[in-house]
Amino acid sequence: MADDVTVPPGVAKARAALKDVPHEPGAPKQDPILVADSVVRRFGGLTAVSVDHIEIQRGAITALIGPNGAGKTTFFNLLTGFDRPDEGDWKFNGKPLAGVAAHKVAKQGMVRTFQLTKALSRLTVIDNMRLGGTGQKGESFWKALIPGIWKKQEQEITERADELLARFKLDAKREDFAGSLSGGQRKLLEMARALMVQPDMVMLDEPMAGVNPALTQSLLGHVKSLREDGMTVLFVEHDMDMVRDISDWVIVMGQGKVIAEGTPDTVMADPRVIDAYLGSHHDGTEHDAAEVAAEVPGADAPSSSSVDAAPSSAEGAKSEGGKTDE
Ligand SMILES: Nc1ncnc2c1ncn2[C@@H]1O[C@H](COP(=O)(O)OP(=O)(O)OP(=O)(O)O)[C@@H](O)[C@H]1O
Numbered sequence: 001m002a003d004d005v006t007v008p009p010g011v012a013k014a015r016a017a018l019k020d021v022p023h024e025p026g027a028p029k030q031d032p033i034l035v036a037d038s039v040v041r042r043f044g045g046l047t048a049v050s051v052d053h054i055e056i057q058r059g060a061i062t063a064l065i066g067p068n069g070a071g072k073t074t075f076f077n078l079l080t081g082f083d084r085p086d087e088g089d090w091k092f093n094g095k096p097l098a099g100v101a102a103h104k105v106a107k108q109g110m111v112r113t114f115q116l117t118k119a120l121s122r123l124t125v126i127d128n129m130r131l132g133g134t135g136q137k138g139e140s141f142w143k144a145l146i147p148g149i150w151k152k153q154e155q156e157i158t159e160r161a162d163e164l165l166a167r168f169k170l171d172a173k174r175e176d177f178a179g180s181l182s183g184g185q186r187k188l189l190e191m192a193r194a195l196m197v198q199p200d201m202v203m204l205d206e207p208m209a210g211v212n213p214a215l216t217q218s219l220l221g222h223v224k225s226l227r228e229d230g231m232t233v234l235f236v237e238h239d240m241d242m243v244r245d246i247s248d249w250v251i252v253m254g255q256g257k258v259i260a261e262g263t264p265d266t267v268m269a270d271p272r273v274i275d276a277y278l279g280s281h282h283d284g285t286e287h288d289a290a291e292v293a294a295e296v297p298g299a300d301a302p303s304s305s306s307v308d309a310a311p312s313s314a315e316g317a318k319s320e321g322g323k324t325d326e
Pocket residue numbers: 043046048066067068069070071072073074075
């Protein structure tokens with residue numbers, strides 16, 4: 001490809017690592033940062049997650065997609081310690097992490113973004129950042145009791161927070177209440193806050209939800225820059241334009257299982273994937289053809305993020321209680 005000359009080093013490295021990986025569920029990776037086996041989560045009679053094997057390539061951006069109810073969020077919650085599996089094991093950086101509590105998972109270097117809760121909306125932007133910095137790698141309770149060390153650490157946390165606010169162009173909002181930010185700025189704050197713990201892997205939950213198309217490029221740029229900084233990114237997203245734009249690899253879930261894996265182009269043309277999305281609409285309710293086409297990755301959807309993003313935006317606004325950029 002002619003434009004390969006200008007491919008940034010992080011992209012080139014991720015592509016090279018994934019070049020020979022077979023496009024099939026559970027495919028082994030060259031250098032996986034996360035390996036999970038036989039992860040099952042049931043809610044009563046419903047098996048929400050039943051993942052036999054999954055590997056996430058270090059340094060790459062991997063998208064986790066699938067129709068509504070496929071089990072993506074539940075799987076995310078399990079991996080990050082916010083929910084417990086009925087069965088299953090996984091290792092992060094070679095260390096077992098199954099059943100480990102969320103704050104300890106973050107200390108190991110795997111962190112997820114969170115939508116701003118009402119309580120956090122009432123804090124200033126800088127206080128949100130400082131809060132994100134507590135529980136850093138190496139921080140101990142006993143050290144925190146010694147005033148000198150505590151003060152120094154607090155100063156370091158504030159310096160790091162200010163650096164990140166500048167990087168995410170939120171420095172002008174430093175003293176504003178987080179609740180006053182637009183949808184896109186909130187997403188930037190969520191990402192910046194996650195970086196306070198200097199993670200190896202960042203997990204983003206619908207980073208495009210509630211984001212005005214005008215801020216989309218800036219947000220995508222920030223996600224890509226994480227890869228250039230050597231971080232691994234795993235994200236759940238319904239916006240297929242974003243998935244196509246930034247993913248090195250795509251993992252598709254359907255009814256709790258991994259049903260396909262591969263590069264964005266191959267996955268989105270995979271009949272199993274298209275079937276899974278169409279199948280999710282075989283629920284007895286009537287759906288507009290354009291609505292189905294917009295959500296099915298390989299279908300001839302009117303290519304518009306706004307169509308894809310519409311349900312996510314509504315969800316984002318609903319769950320955050322905040323305003324979107326629109
Ligand atoms: N706490 C819970 N109690 C009971 N059922 C649950 C619970 N959480 C999730 N489920 C069910 O588990 C299944 C998987 O849900 P999950 O939210 O993980 O899917 P998803 O792929 O993230 O969907 P979406 O894209 O709509 O967010 C769904 O059928 C859902 O109703």
